[in-house]
Amino acid sequence: MWQTIEENAPATTLFATSTSGIPASDIATTPRRPERLVVGHPFNPPHLVPLVEIVPGERTSEETVERARAFYTALGKSPQVLHKEVPGFVANRLQSALFRECVHLVADGVVTEQELDAIVTSSIGLRWAVAGPFQTFHLGGGQGGLEHFVTHLGPGMEKRWDQMAREHVAFDDATVDTLSEQAQNFGAGIDQLAAERDRKQIVLMRALAETPNAQRA
Numbered sequence: 356m357w358q359t360i361e362e363n364a365p366a367t368t369l370f371a372t373s374t375s376g377i378p379a380s381d382i383a384t385t386p387r388r389p390e391r392l393v394v395g396h397p398f399n400p401p402h403l404v405p406l407v408e409i410v411p412g413e414r415t416s417e418e419t420v421e422r423a424r425a426f427y428t429a430l431g432k433s434p435q436v437l438h439k440e441v442p443g444f445v446a447n448r449l450q451s452a453l454f455r456e457c458v459h460l461v462a463d464g465v466v467t468e469q470e471l472d473a474i475v476t477s478s479i480g481l482r483w484a485v486a487g488p489f490q491t492f493h494l495g496g497g498q499g500g501l502e503h504f505v506t507h508l509g510p511g512m513e514k515r516w517d518q519m520a521r522e523h524v525a526f527d528d529a530t531v532d533t534l535s536e537q538a539q540n541f542g543a544g545i546d547q548l549a550a551e552r553d554r555k556q557i558v559l560m561r562a563l564a565e566t567p568n569a570q571r572a
Contacts, residue, residue, distance in 0.1 A: 361386045369426060372395065374394060375443070378440040380413040391419055395407055468541075
């Protein structure tokens with residue numbers, strides 16, 4: 356496919372693939388000019404969420420990276436260039452890690468899907484919308500910052516990491532049945548739920564856009 360694209364596209368065309376996990380180095384094995392190819396991975400829903408992960412491959416040129424950054428910025432996106440390739444990139448890896456624990460907590464009967472969603476959207480979801488995990492814990496350390504937080508609360512967090520590592524989580528038949536059954540409790544149809552999500556997402560993004568960067572940095 357990439358050979359066909361390269362043969363028919365102008366010599367100045369930027370090749371950006373929206374793959375959600377395949378590294379550019381694995382894709383750029385057939386083009387004659389692999390330096391033109393880069394990953395430009397948007398995040399769902401892509402028509403609203405500003406993130407685009409730009410992930411250069413081993414043979415991607417710096418010029419291609421900068422052209423991709425400029426292209427997505429011109430579209431109103433917030434491109435982030437990764438410093439090295441990693442399967443799944445960053446956003447999907449974080450999403451997968453959190454969702455693994457979500458599935459475990461629901462399958463184990465600790466909470467329902469709706470209760471877990473309410474917990475996330477009324478706690479870390481709100482917090483991470485304005486300050487990511489590292490800045491959040493940096494602030495949590497008070498005047499001592501992240502170092503103080505890690506020194507005093509890190510051991511407890513490491514214990515939770517060990518507990519999670521021992522627990523096997525898989526989409527077996529019983530787990531899928533539980534998740535699918537509870538998903539019906541969201542009530543409204545997919546189109547209605549998506550429209551409501553989009554409306555709230557737009558309101559949140561507008562509120563953040565109206566906040567001076569200096570106060571959110």
